[in-house]
Amino acid sequence: MTHCLLCGESLLTASTLALGPLAVCNRFEKNASTNVPIHSLSISECKACRLVQLSEYPPLEYVQPRLPWIRYNEPTAHLDAAIKHLEPFFFAAPPHKIMGVGPFDKPLLDRLAQREFNQMHLDLSAELPQEPARYPYLESIQAVLRPYTLFKLAATQGVAQFVSCRYLLEHSHDPVASLRGLRHLMTDDGLLLIEVPDSSRFLLMMDYSFIWEEHICYFTEDTFRECALRAGYEIVQFTRYPGALEDALIFVLRTTKHSPAPKAIKHTWGNSNTFIRYRAGFENVRQQYRNALKSISARGKKVAIFGAGHQSIMFVNALGLAHHISYAIDDAPEKIGYLIPGTSIPIVPSEHLTRDPSIDVCLLGVGHHIEESVRNKCAGYLKRGGQMYTIFPGAGSATFIDGKV
Numbered sequence: 001m002t003h004c005l006l007c008g009e010s011l012l013t014a015s016t017l018a019l020g021p022l023a024v025c026n027r028f029e030k031n032a033s034t035n036v037p038i039h040s041l042s043i044s045e046c047k048a049c050r051l052v053q054l055s056e057y058p059p060l061e062y063v064q065p066r067l068p069w070i071r072y073n074e075p076t077a078h079l080d081a082a083i084k085h086l087e088p089f090f091f092a093a094p095p096h097k098i099m100g101v102g103p104f105d106k107p108l109l110d111r112l113a114q115r116e117f118n119q120m121h122l123d124l125s126a127e128l129p130q131e132p133a134r135y136p137y138l139e140s141i142q143a144v145l146r147p148y149t150l151f152k153l154a155a156t157q158g159v160a161q162f163v164s165c166r167y168l169l170e171h172s173h174d175p176v177a178s179l180r181g182l183r184h185l186m187t188d189d190g191l192l193l194i195e196v197p198d199s200s201r202f203l204l205m206m207d208y209s210f211i212w213e214e215h216i217c218y219f220t221e222d223t224f225r226e227c228a229l230r231a232g233y234e235i236v237q238f239t240r241y242p243g244a245l246e247d248a249l250i251f252v253l254r255t256t257k258h259s260p261a262p263k264a265i266k267h268t269w270g271n272s273n274t275f276i277r278y279r280a281g282f283e284n285v286r287q288q289y290r291n292a293l294k295s296i297s298a299r300g301k302k303v304a305i306f307g308a309g310h311q312s313i314m315f316v317n318a319l320g321l322a323h324h325i326s327y328a329i330d331d332a333p334e335k336i337g338y339l340i341p342g343t344s345i346p347i348v349p350s351e352h353l354t355r356d357p358s359i360d361v362c363l364l365g366v367g368h369h370i371e372e373s374v375r376n377k378c379a380g381y382l383k384r385g386g387q388m389y390t391i392f393p394g395a396g397s398a399t400f401i402d403g404k405v
């Protein structure tokens with residue numbers, strides 16, 4: 001991409017971190033000789049609107065899952081609180097119909113099941129590509145969120161007074177068009193709930209595992225506000241729900257009758273150097289990890305990584321650590337027997353860690369909320385002196401390179 005996805009400014013002179021050619025994080029194979037397609041990945045910050053976004057990413061066809069079990073989790077712990085915050089809208093003008101757009105809207109709609117609303121989930125199936133051995137997911141759903149397609153779907157499936165679209169806009173290759181399209185699903189006085197993850201913390205904490213070829217836009221509160229304004233909405237309510245690694249941002253939007261002239265907004269997150277620091281810090285973090293892991297193999301010991309999700313995979317591939325990691329541990333039965341995409345690192349169940357005395361360090365690529373259960377599961381490993389370090393510098397516990405940078 002040579003132009004900003006939000007404001008259209010050229011990205012040719014933008015601050016850019018190029019990660020080079022990488023494997024797609026969902027391309028699990030069982031055989032290391034199978035060619036996994038690689039693609040260039042770069043992340044940039046637009047100088048004009050400051051949206052952090054991928055400026056080089058793989059085509060949609062590369063990212064479409066080849067395995068039926070590729071599914072992602074999004075946070076739900078804050079949803080009861082979120083519904084309380086939304087009460088004024090439900091009481092002031094009871095929505096007769098609530099519509100969920102994507103796979104992450106069901107948990108929100110389920111919490112409203114006791115109420116007098118008609119619920120519906122938009123049926124996108126006819127719009128998704130039907131190819132053998134492809135299992136279209138978020139990368140394909142985001143491409144359906146465009147004005148013409150949503151206009152067409154609204155004509156047959158109807159509109160709603162309250163439309164919910166959680167965790168899809170950050171996947172969009174054209175977020176302003178996606179938002180403009182969603183208005184076709186709303187009644188004239190309808191409301192649109194958008195939830196996106198806040199990217200500010202991982203940028204501030206120099207966490208490179210959060211870059212992902214499927215997340216095109218790395219919104220903050222400010223850049224999403226700008227996106228909503230440009231798409232012709234006003235923000236009726238905004239709430240931030242703190243998370244361990246990234247906050248959830250919930251915006252309730254209403255269409256404006258006139259398109260406001262885009263104007264520069266005042267940015268409140270970080271400072272103008274945040275992304276420049278992030279970009280500049282990459283080489284240092286990569287070198288620190290390489291040196292630290294090399295020193296373990298020099299002692300005749302080994303390193304494992306716990307969790308075979310996209311963050312662990314990006315961590316290993318972007319930092320170039322594959323040669324230093326003996327195996328990845330994941331207890332999801334469908335992942336056992338596969339390799340970390342782009343590497344020959346096998347994925348094995350957690351009992352390996354307890355049985356294998358050669359592992360000295362286990363890096364944790366799992367969410368902060370399950371760190372404790374991982375430590376309990378691997379009590380035998382810890383008891384014999386095995387060390388565990390999170391890969392997430394914002395998680396609150398130590399990383400392997402803390403104090404070494």
Ligand SMILES: [Zn+2]
Pocket residue numbers: 004005006007008009046047048049050051
């Ligand atoms: Zn821009």
